[in-house]
Amino acid sequence: MIAIQIKKTLDSPAGPMVLDLDLELKKNQIIAFYGASGTGKTSALRILAGLLQPDKGSIQVEGQVWFQSNPKVFSLRPQERNIGFVFQDYALFPNMTVLENLEFAASQGKNVNLDHLLELTELGDLAHKKPKTLSGGQQQRVARARALAQRPKILLLDEPLSALDESIRRKLQFCVLEAHKEYQLTTILVSHNKEEIIKLSDWAIQLKEGKVVQQGAPINLFSSKKIPEKFKVSGEILDFTQKDNVVEVQLLVQDHVFKMEIEQKKADSLRVGDQIVLASNDFRPKLYKK
Amino acid sequence: MIWDTLLLTLQLALVTTFFLLLVSIPLASWLAQSKSKVKPIVETLVSMPLVLPPTVIGFYFLVAFSPGNAFGNWLNEWFGIKLVFSFPGLVLASILYSLPFMVHPIQSGLAAVSPSLKEAAYLMGKSKRETLVKVLLPNIRPALLTGMVLSFAHTIGEFGVVLMIGGNIPGVTKVASIAIYDEVEALNYQAANQYAAVLFVATFCILFLVYLINGRYFKTFWK
Structure with a gap:
């Protein structure tokens, strides 16, 4: 279990903001932090990793003290926390190939099967390429494989899939789940995508x-x-078309676009771009394989 | 004679560049990440040779290390080190004089590397030293090359400092820039021209190579 009770004053665009956390996180779960930009999500991850020091409080992981401000300030160095961290910019070492990135992370006397890891993350063909030559999705996979290569107990993912398009994002969500189970991790991720949080997190x-x-x-x-x-x-309003007494509204639900008619009065309260919920008790759908 | 002097100049530039690199990497690394209150003082001291007349550095160096003074005398008696009018003295003064030319490019290079690279290496259990050697330095190769070449070229071109500390002892402290001055004073323009032409061509070639490499004209080399 991870017990965090900390306070840290952060600089936010609106002025100083106190990050005040009192959390108990269970082992082997996937935990998601969400919220608007600048609310301290990434700082929470950095504090847990030891890259940012809280002003006061304590952090205990499986009974081991990682940080305490009382009676004396003690902070376990990031090097000793055994945390895998997938940064938002992936932080791949440009001077090393994919395989060298993984070897660098794994070279701590731990017996890690890098071939299996490359296979799991579908990176076998790219092992000898430099990160610069890879696409965003491939770089994300390398960053995750590298974090797993050090056999961490805790994996931190900072908006891991935000820069990727929908199809790659779906595929990688599945990979995150698979690795979480195989490596018996406690995974903590930052995301602002509700669909992703529902799919991935406990x-x-x-x-x-x-x-x-x-x-x-x-x-x-x-x-x-x-x-x-x-x-x-849930969905989003894409467009309105006026038709006699009714308004035809174009909606985007998941990746499907369709039209429905609504009353003029209802349409007046809505705008293009609004997030909406479609609700029904009359649920008799047909099912198709994609 | 001309080749002895040029060889000595080359030797001084090479030795100075080597020691500068050893000193500047930790110093630039500290300056790139430190938030200490003494950092502006250190930065000012490092940059001073850029604006200070070289004779000022040479003068204080001469005063400090002269065997006629307490410190210079102590160095001479206890360690047998004589820095004035000697090659080691020239090297030490050249290191001080060319310090900003090595420290500044390395400091800018390190500051431009994304901090997440360093943090990622720390989280993998790597020490600060290993992170610097295996992650940071390989990613600022153009900055390292710029620092080395500028320091090398600047050392070849120095005059005031070496004249003050080294004097003009053939084969020991008489470098090319001093030889040119010497020959002109003796109205021996042909010899002065030989030194000057070699320095002119060599400096052009060195700087041209840096711009070629850092401008990525040799892509395969840096890949």
Whole structure:
């Protein structure tokens, strides 16, 4: 278990902000931090990794003290925390090939099967290429493989899939789950994509201005309790077309675009780009394989 | 005679560049990441040779290390080290004089490397030293090359400092720039021209090579 009780004053665009965390995170779970930009999500990861020192508080991991400010300030060096960290910019070493990046991370006397890791992350063909020559998705895979090569107990992912397009993102989400199970990790990720959080995480924590505003199983956090209908999907309004007495609205749900008619009065309260929920009790869908 | 002097100049430039590299890497690395209050003082001291007349450095060096003074005398008596009018003295003064030319490019190079590279290496359990040698320095090769070549070329071109400390002892401290001055004073323009032409061509070639390499004209070399 990871017990974090810390306070840290951060500089945010709106002025100084206190990151105030009091959390107990369970072992072998995937935990997601979410919230608007500048709420301290990345700082929370950096504090856990030892790259940023809290002003006060304590961090204990499996009973071992990683940080404490009382009675004397003690901070375990990042080198001794055995944390795998996938940075937002991936932080691949440009002077090394893919394989050398992995070897550098693994060279600590640990018996790591790099061939298996390359296979798991589908990087076998790219082993001798330099990171600069790879696409964004490939670089993300190298960064994750490199983090796993050091056999960490905790894997931290800072917006791991935000820069990638939808199809690659889906595939990599599956890979994150697979590696999490195989390497028996405690994975903590930062994301602002609700779909990703629901798919991946066991526990989600929402931060607002440095404070935890709610936490729980994502399915409970994101289900709209105010809408009574049983069947709900979220989407976005793309366009409106005026038709006699009604308005035809074009919607994007997942990656499907379709049209539906709504009353003029309802349309007046909506704008293009609004996030909406489609709800129905009359749920009789047909199922197609993609 | 001309070749002895040029060889001595080359020797001084090479030895100075080598020791400068050893000194400047830790110093530039500290300057690139330090938030210490003494950092502006150190930065000022490192940059001073850029604006200070070389004779000022030479003068204080001469005063400090002259066997006629306490410190110079102590060095001479206890360690047998005589820095004034000697080759080691020239090297030491050249290191001080060319320090900004090596430190500045390395410092800028290190500051431009994404901090996440260093952090990633630390999280892999790597020490600061291993991170510097295996991750940071290989990624600032153009900055290292620039620093080495500028220091080398600047040492070849120095005049005031070497004249003050080294004097004009053939085969020991008489470098090319001093030889040119010497020959002109003796109205021996042909010999002066030989030295000057060699320095002119050599300096052009060195700097041209740096611009070629750092301008990525030799792509395969840096790949």
